[in-house]
Amino acid sequence: RTLDAELGVKCFLKCENLQRMGAFKFRGGYNALSHLTNEERNAGVVTFSSGNHAQAVALSAKLLSMKATIIMPKDAPQIKVDATKGYGGNVIFYDRYTEDRNAIANDIQAKTNASLIPPYDHKHVIAGQGTAGKELIEELSEKGVSLDYLFVCVGGGGLISGCALAAHTLAPDCKVIGVEPEAGNDAQQSMEKGEICRIDTPQTIADGAQTQFIGKLTFAIMKKHVDRIITVSDDELIASMRFFGERMKMIVEPTGCLGIAGLKKLVASGEVSPGSNCGVILSGGNIDLARYSSLLNL
Numbered sequence: 001r002t003l004d005a006e007l008g009v010k011c012f013l014k015c016e017n018l019q020r021m022g023a024f025k026f027r028g029g030y031n032a033l034s035h036l037t038n039e040e041r042n043a044g045v046v047t048f049s050s051g052n053h054a055q056a057v058a059l060s061a062k063l064l065s066m067k068a069t070i071i072m073p074k075d076a077p078q079i080k081v082d083a084t085k086g087y088g089g090n091v092i093f094y095d096r097y098t099e100d101r102n103a104i105a106n107d108i109q110a111k112t113n114a115s116l117i118p119p120y121d122h123k124h125v126i127a128g129q130g131t132a133g134k135e136l137i138e139e140l141s142e143k144g145v146s147l148d149y150l151f152v153c154v155g156g157g158g159l160i161s162g163c164a165l166a167a168h169t170l171a172p173d174c175k176v177i178g179v180e181p182e183a184g185n186d187a188q189q190s191m192e193k194g195e196i197c198r199i200d201t202p203q204t205i206a207d208g209a210q211t212q213f214i215g216k217l218t219f220a221i222m223k224k225h226v227d228r229i230i231t232v233s234d235d236e237l238i239a240s241m242r243f244f245g246e247r248m249k250m251i252v253e254p255t256g257c258l259g260i261a262g263l264k265k266l267v268a269s270g271e272v273s274p275g276s277n278c279g280v281i282l283s284g285g286n287i288d289l290a291r292y293s294s295l296l297n298l
Helices: 002-007 025-034 038-043 052-063 078-086 101-112 123-142 158-170 186-193 216-225 234-247 255-268 289-295
Strands: 010-015 045-048 068-073 090-094 149-153 175-181 228-232 277-282
Touching (some): 002 234, 002 255, 025 052, 025 123, 045 052, 045 101, 052 068, 052 078, 068 078, 068 101, 078 090, 090 101, 123 158, 123 216, 123 277, 149 158, 149 255, 175 186, 186 216, 186 228, 228 255, 234 255
Parallel strands (some): 010 277, 045 068, 068 090, 149 277
């Protein structure tokens, strides 16, 4: 009600910050690993991630009694590194500014025959992530509510492409809006130019959206089913983090605030009409408390 009153719209949040391991990534990670054959499970898995997908794969592997090697950037949030190790993942670090994580993963895969589970450009990962949007739409439909808009954060595109497929099938009149950091608008550029655009590693507090390019599979889906990509500033993310902390007593990480910050932006510009039914995916809540306090100047 507080959020509805502030924005003048009806806002429906999918709180993936309260999901198992603290982010939507568990959905795609577990779905992908559960599709592996017994032979593939015995060989283990390898992936690369700045944090949430790392935790998702490590936890999923633990639950399915598999080995998991996780390639993480040296500057990944310590809380995400610790959690990944805590779930049993074998963490290997790399420099995101000078080393190619894909090359490292391919080398490990060649040596161990492990299955590579990328963070977003994988059909089972996309399908799993999309269940967040599917559940939100179905839950609201049972209450007689149809979404006018669905706001989703964009990194590599796994979450938004999965959610867009769900919306296309279950709520075809719903406009799907992707939101990414101003400093990392590779998806926005790609949609405008009609081809995948690569950028330098974005300098943004939204560590889960520091991708340099979106995936081939995700881009193909986004071109068909995502209506628009917008960007927000780090300051807008911090303002949303503060709102959730102060008014709703929830910790939401910067990347997790992309969707709500995008909604606030379009409401302020008049592009989202008063009274609209707006769904927002809060993608995660994994942030070190010291970092959280620092960003909010607590």
